Amino acid sequence: MNRRTFLKCAATGGAAAAASFSAEARASRSVPQDPYGCLVDLTRCVGCRKCEQACATVNNLPAPSTPFDDPLVFDVRRRPTPEAFTVVNRYHTGRVDERNRLVPTYIKVQCMHCQDPGCVSACIVGALTKKDNGAVHYDESKCIGCRYCMVACPFQIPKYEYSDPLTPRVRKCTFCFERISRDGGTPGCAAACPVEAITFGKRTVLLELAKKRIRENPADYIPYIYGETEVxxxxxxxxxAEPFEKLGFLKLPSRPIPQTAESIQHGIFKYFWAPLTLYGLLGAVMFRVHKKGKTDGTGSEHKGENQ
Known part of the structure; x- marks a missing residue:
């Protein structure tokens, strides 16, 4: 083995060891035991979009092209954007009231702030972190724009500022991190909801509240809490009151995304299978090319020409 080959092997081995160590370190981290959260009661939401307006105010976002009080916005299904961290959509599932009129269901969409976030696991520079208060926090000073977080998010939430060529950022709901970090702070959307469709508090308390409402009003709710176990x-x-699959909610496994991704990564790098396979393939290609050259006589021809 010459010096150049040795250095290549050493560099590859070091990278594999680092990746293995990184996977083990991430896999061993713990999630917050009882973070803050929000419970959204879809039977109470009236589609007023006050939560959207409060979010824009708190985060200094630009005014939307469609005013917050214009119901025509519900004619188009929307997703969060770099300029709108939360949006409300309207769904008709066929449910009618006592007068046989269609009853709409309004759905608030934003970052779900997972307990074990896929975006945090995918971020290679630590720009995304899961805080003890429940927020998945983004530090734009660390972000390098790789956008792996966008691929890793099972809810397809993070958005990139493609319109900003100089200082683009990844944008999503902040969970009003600065507000809830202070004592008594509440996310802007929860504080602004006029019908108390959004309840802010400790996650364990919210789960008990949700179960109590379902238990005491079985005719008004389906017996399921979305977000209790998803990812x-x-x-x-x-x-x-309606099945979540009819309201645009994704059906997701209970296993956290990082556990699956990191176990695969750890399995690949733990015993250096990746570099060994790579160099094995390269060696096979070089052997095949060298053998083909001898068979074609190209090696002897070149030798004669050189002489």
């Missing part, structure tokens, strides 16, 4: 649990929880 390991989320800080945003939902209860509804």
């Amino acid at each position: 390991g649990g989320t800080s945003w929880l939902y209860i509804s």
